[in-house]
Amino acid sequence: MLATTIAYLYSIGVVIYFMITNQRQSPMTFFDTPPMLLVFISLGRWLEHMNRLQTTEYIVNLMSLRPVKATLLELEQNDPKRKIDNAEELFAIKNERIIDIDLVEKGDYLRVRPGERIPTDGRMINGEALLDESFINGESMPVAKKSGSILLGGSIVSNGTVIMIATNVGADSQLCQIVKMVENAQTTKAPIQQLADRISSYFIPFVIITSLIVFIIWLLIGQKFYQLIFSLNPDFYSQMTANEVIIQFAFQIGL
Structure with a gap:
């Protein structure tokens, strides 16, 4: 996943940078973000898997009603x-x-x-x-x-x-029609889910573009306040870019 990878690589990079430059303050890292995102994603997939298992069990029980x-x-x-x-x-x-x-x-x-x-x-x-x-x-x-x-x-x-x-x-019997409807409900996405998937498909290029824009904007604005910004936070521009990626991908997960 792009968000967790960027957050993790950014955190490693900023830690190495602070160690090399002997910075006195601790860097702002996102080591806690990738595990949390992965936990929520894994939890959602596990719930979806359990729902599919229940549906499959229901279909098997229905088919057992049909004599041989x-x-x-x-x-x-x-x-x-x-x-x-x-x-x-x-x-x-x-x-x-x-x-x-x-x-x-x-x-x-x-x-x-x-x-x-x-x-x-x-x-x-x-x-x-x-x-x-x-x-x-x-x-x-x-x-x-x-x-x-x-x-x-x-x-x-x-x-x-x-x-x-x-x-x-x-296949024309009432029982087989019920089984077919249950199978279709399991494999076919609801219209609102199809809409969410369609919106999410545009997120990767959108997030990358907006992240680059954020980086460039802060880089241009920061020229006037170079000393002040870097004295407070040397990795400010990279941090803003990483924030943009992580927050927007979290929104995609919500969809």
């Missing part, structure tokens, strides 16, 4: 042209098999037994059941579902057996 298997049903209908819209149109189950959750497609019919999680978003087409949807709404009380009710993937069937048709699968 689903029970796929093959249904028989008297009239193949009719669509299954409610319990009255549901006929005998011809076959059922366990498949990987990634193989579930929109329109598949699934069975979910008590204690299992709803594999994907869908619509209930048969029976009644109680579902635990606390992961999405925070409500610990089970929610009653019946034929035609909307089901959220990741919900737990507390009571009853669910026969459902998948409507949103894979």
Whole structure:
């Protein structure tokens, strides 16, 4: 970091200068500034790291709500042209098999037994059941579902057996959308942060230029008061320049 490096090198240089010239007074140094700046910067980065860890843990917990298997049903209908819209149109189950959750497609019919999680978003087409949807709404009380009710993937069937048709699968499911929003919130900067970063990007050339201006101004003004200034503080010009750099970089850290 430019500010800490300049402060440290300036302090070493002024100490060596005072030792060589056998000055009676002690020099004004900035040895305390670099450690303080580094501590605050490291603290900020550590807090940011801890926040990212918490967000990652939250994402992992959300993804654990997604089951890895689903029970796929093959249904028989008297009239193949009719669509299954409610319990009255549901006929005998011809076959059922366990498949990987990634193989579930929109329109598949699934069975979910008590204690299992709803594999994907869908619509209930048969029976009644109680579902635990606390992961999405925070409500610990089970929610009653019946034929035609909307089901959220990741919900737990507390009571009853669910026969459902998948409507949103894979990345289109509500659970995956929540995970995606959390990931975007973690990786995308807020508009105010983007503005602060854009302002900070101009600080290095601005600080260097203003520091040189300060040095030149005090050098020109000091020509009239050369003896007075140097009798009080021999490293006055360099000190003013270092102050300019350190103070403005501290402002950049604040941004």
